[in-house]
Amino acid sequence: MSVPLLRWGLVLLVCLLAPAGFAKDVKVRKAKAKASRMVRIHGGHRMHRDAAAAFERMTAEARESGRTLLVTSAWRSYRQQHYLWRLYRKGLGPKAARPGRSNHNRGLAVDLVVGSGLESPTYLWLAGNACRFGFRRTVASEPWHWEYRPRSTPKPRDGEDCLGRPLDVEQEPAPAVVRTDAS
Ligand SMILES: [Zn+2]
Incomplete structure (x- = not known):
């Protein structure tokens, strides 16, 4: 695989995975905020x-x-x-x-x-x-x-x-x- 293609592949992978990680963070934060009440x-x-x-x-x-x-x-x-x-x-x-x-x-x-x-x-x-x-x-x-x-x-x-x-x-x-x- 060529270097530019590999780079774009990596960018795409990050774009795909980041929202899932972010959503999980939000969920954890919400659960913590609830527990603190x-x-x-x-x-x-x-x-x-x-x-x-x-x-x-x-x-x-x-x-x-x-x-x-x-x-x-x-x-x-x-x-x-x-x-x-x-x-x-x-x-x-x-x-x-x-x-x-x-x-x-x-x-x-x-x-x-x-x-x-x-x-x-x-x-x-x-x-x-x-x-x-x-x-x-x-x-x-x-x-x-x-x-x-x-x-x-x-x-x-x-x-x-x-x-x-x-x-x-x-x-x-x-x-x-x-x-x-x-x-
Ligand atoms: Zn009950």
Whole structure:
């Protein structure tokens, strides 16, 4: 091969490979920027800073009512979500969304220990109070999965809790909510 031809070949190769390398850099930088918006919540987990602040306020108030909000999962990296999603696809794990489709990847979802589910004291407390902090359920089959969606979560009316029950009346078991997404 002649020298000029070789040179042009090299130029062409660089032109072809550079955008791919650049795109990868952008992806890595974006992932790092996202991770830097995550802050620690109790139990060593992380959430988006806005969600974390609301969650810690909610936890403090729950504690005053004698409820402990224990976290089992909050922010997940794409890699962690990918692992869970693959387990789910193989039938080896619980339902998990595709990487990027879960609000856990955005630091806006938190999984909590709710005991036996819809009638446990912790669940009932969340059902009656979480909306005041911008949290609500989004997955019908997962009473432990709560998401921070302050804009689309209506606040209760004065004197009522999140289910419209008067605040001074003993609370009945809460009805099941919601749509069916994967978390
Ligand atoms: Zn979840």
